[in-house]
Amino acid sequence: MKDNNPLSPHIQIYNWHISSLISISHRITGVLNIVIITLICFWTISLLFGNVSYELVLNFLKSFFGKFFIIGISWSFSFQILSEIRHWFWDMGYGFEIKTSNISGILVIFGSFILTVLIYFLGRNLL
């Protein structure tokens, strides 16, 4: 009988809050960052094989898709870092009030984009 009872709907009906949205993004960017770091490592290793392999990657990164990829990486890292700082404060016991956590959440979201732009400018020697 018990197994026949349905499960009440959960993620399908539950509203997203700023904190839950950031929490899941934190996870996704975390996984992405591991993949990205691994890729960067492979790229670095490929330097050992000389010019050709280096230019292969470079040409990709210079393409439109490659630029999109790099900016994506910058955002992913920026978001992860800022969100992690938010977690540090939580671990020390601060910032649990709904209002504070909402404000810090918005700061993380906007901050991640600002940081991405900064990294972009830094990389292009525009700063």
Add this chain to the structure above:
Amino acid sequence: MVQINLPKNSKIQKGNYYKDKTGSKNIKKVNIYRWDPSTGKNPRIDTYEVDMDNCPSKVLDILNKIKNEIDSSLAYRRSCSHGVCGSCAMNMDGKNGLACTKSHSEITGDINIYPLPHLKVLKDLIGDLSILYKQYESVEPWLKTSKVNDRKENIQSKEDRAKLDGLYECIMCACCSTACPSYWWNGDKYLGPAVLLQAYRWIIDSRDEDRKERLKKVADELKLYRCHTIMNCTNACPKGLNPAKAIASIKKMLATV
């Protein structure tokens, strides 16, 4: 484990539509999750047109009105109707809360009412909380002291008593635990915000002599550390308490003591 989709027997179907018979001009559509254990059918959403001119202010009043005037087969829990007993905890407008304290005027558009999320449904809006109660029992929520046979008062300073503020008010309505995605995916092992807040309530009580044991018992990868500070618990609590902070306080105690 994470399972985004509902099992086959839990997929929601379209239900009945109850048209307004009062001829009122102030109508609100109320969509309610229904499941009848006697039929063997899948759950459905019934829609009721409710005359809001003759309905008091809370969501529970709507449910009472539907049960009294439109469809007496609707099942839900309720008792005190002023936010003290925690019986009428349910999911309204995508957020958990107590039907008796949630004003329907806060909800724009149709009102969607579901049982508390990710529970076995017993009937309509009634979810099965027996696992949560078992977990509550497991933190031994009572005072452990050697002063049982003392005939004197067990004195607590004002400061120590103040540490229980924001904890003792919890009515165990389960709004927080059933709002927590971690509890959805690992509800059999992770204790969840409600039970952890209760655990902390006894850990921090100056009169309790079992603090070390309590901390040791709760310090578990699954029981405690499944909390990833998603904050849905604190956002959901109808009493304005902060389970996320209580859990963080346990983690902090474990890290610093």
